[in-house]
Amino acid sequence: MRRNIMRLPDKRRWSYREVEERLVHVGRATPTVELGWIEAGERHVDVDDLVAFAAILGLTSGELLEPPAECETCHGAPPAAFMCMECETTALPARGA
Template sequence: MNLGYADLARRLEALGRPIPVLGLSRIERGERRVDVDDLVALAVALGISPTSLLLPDTGDSDDPVTATGIDGTAGDLLGWFRLHTPSAHIGKPAARRFVRDAIRFIADARPRWDIEGLTLEQLPGVGHQEYAAEIAQKARRADGNDSR
């Protein structure tokens, strides 16, 4: 997207979350912190997902990345952002325990309405049907993901 600071600043102003041109320049240089409201407003103004702004620019999902407290691959980080991968497994080889933990993470991290329609094919580690019952049970709970 060929959008200059001035145009982006105008879009943010129209959204009710003004960030001046100097602030945008500092954000891009890593000299200004961004809170969640800024992140969402920037994503809306740019027409992208907030997740896109959080991911480092890499050429491949296997490229190594570092985020605060996490060292792994770009694919690992995206999996965590998408609520597919527990942070404890980022940068570690996949294993049977990962599948169980990932399914529990999905069941605990996502709202009930988001997991009700999931199929086995959409879960990590397809073929581990013994864990599918656990996520299905959590999806049916009346209290959603409030009790852990």
């Protein structure tokens, strides 16, 4: 999810400042420094963030939770018991399985 949130604005060539301004317009002010923390995995993305990012990107929250279809690293199928660090797709066994 984190990668989608930061990858999609990048594909649109939006700067952190542009993302910040768009988030303000949808009621979720997020300073540019926090956007950097999100991208680096140093800040969690909560449900309110997810909804705001989906709104500025013209997507549903569910679409942001999906792994990128064009992952060039794992092609959507990492090896069993591993997680792709690029798209965060996991092939880890379910808990209790």
